[in-house]
Amino acid sequence: MDGKLFTLEEANALLPQIKEELADLQALVNQIELHYQEFQKIKSSNKHGQSVNGHDPLFEIETRIDFMRMEVELAIQNFGRKGVLLKTINPGLVDFPSDLKGRDILLCWKEGEESITHYHGWHDGYMGRKRIADEM
Structure with a gap:
């Protein structure tokens, strides 16, 4: 296996940072969902072709969503840069590559x-x- 291998102690020491970054990522994903709901509401109201004070509300929301998606991608990549594997965002599930008695394993945190x-x-x-x- 290539890459970082964590001891249980190292993984648990990194966990507070992982929890904080996961909470930030979850909040960002929730914001995307709210903006998407707003986008759909405006789009279905047949007002999507009308600009308000020279602004196209659909374009603005779509732009915000695109920017937030880029932020999500960067946040996910940051987990990988630390050597951890983000399996799911909601609920958070993170694996830490490790070794147990010569076997490649993943320390698993939910x-x-x-x-x-x-x-x-x-x-x-x-x-x-x-x-x-049970293995110790």
Whole structure:
């Protein structure tokens, strides 16, 4: 396996930063959803061809959404730059590549958990999670 391997201690030490960045990302995704709903509402009201004070509201919302999508992409890439794998945004699910007794594994954290207490194999996914304490 290429890339960073985390010890359990390193992954748990990084977790507060991951939680904060995940919360920011979730807020951004929620804002995109709200803007998209506003876009659809204006579009369906047949006012989308009318400008208000010289501004096209659909164009402005669409531009905001496009910019926020770029921010989302950058935020997701930042997880990767740290060496972690963002699996889902809502609910947050993050994997940390690691090694357990010579096996390549992923330390698995799910939003709401205080710390990392589970792992799974690279091909097992979330459903294959096992408690780390059972392996120690």
